[in-house]
Amino acid sequence: MKKKQVSNYSFKKALSKFATGITIITINSKNEFIGKTVNSFASLSLNPPLVLFSLDKKSSSLKKFLESKYIGINILSKKQKNISQYFSNKKETWGDTNFILSKENIPLIKNSVVNLSCKTFKKLPNGDHVIFICKVVSIKIDKSLKPLIYLNNKYY
Template identity: 30%
Template structure:
C-alpha cells in the first residue's frame, strides 16, 4: 500500500523512514580540534565532482560535534568495512573513541583510521547552511584504498553489506 504525504513536522518520522529506504555507506569522519582529535559516524556522504575532486557530507546542527567539523580546515572521511562495526558504533556515541581503532595522524594532525576500504583526506572548500544540517563540500587531497574489506551498508536503520551476484 502506497503512502503519499507532504513533508512537515507532523510527518518527520515518515520522511526519515522514506530516506532510510535508500542504502548508504557508513563512514567515520575525523578531524583535530584544540582539545584533540575527534570523530563522528555519518551516512550523509556523496561524491560531487571528479574534476576537481570533490565530495560532500552533512553534519547535523544538533550534534555537539557540528561546530568542530564545520570550523575545521581538514578532515578525513573513512568508508567503513564490515569488520569495523565496533568503531562506527563507538564514534556514534562519543567523539573520542580512538581506543577502538588503529590510527595515525596526517601532516595536518587529522586521525587516519587504518583498515578501511577507502579513506579520503580533504580540505574544506564550502560550508552551506541547509536546514537542520550543514553541507560541507571538500576538495579531496588524497585517497587511500585497501583490498579486502567489504564496505558496510546502512539501510532501513540497520547495518548490512552488498553481495554481488
C-alpha cells in the same frame, strides 16, 4: 487547500530504504581528535575531486568541524560495525580506535576500506544541517576489504 507537510518519521522511514555506506568523519581540533558517524556522504565532482557530507546543527562538535581546515573521511569495512556504533552514540573521543595521522595531521581510521584526506572547500547551512563540501587531497584504498552497508536501519 493547505498542503500536508512530510513528517519526520515518514521521511526517515523512506530514506532508510536507500542503502548507504558508513563513514566516520574525523578532525584534529587543536590536538583533540574528534570523529562522527555519518552516512550523508556523497561524491560531488571529479574535477576538482569534491565530496560532501552533512552534520546536524545541534551537534556538540559542529563548531570544531566548522573551524577545521582539513577533514578525514573514513569509509568503514564490514568488520568495523562496532566503530560505527561507537561514534554514533554521541561519543566523539577515540577510545581504543586505531588510527594514523595523515600528512595534514588529521586522524585516519586504520583498516577502513578507504581513507580520504580532504581540505574544507565550502560550508552551507541548510535546514537543520550544515553541508560540508571538501576537496580530496589524498586517497588510500584497501582493495582486500568489503564496505559496511546500512539499509533499513541495519548493518550488512
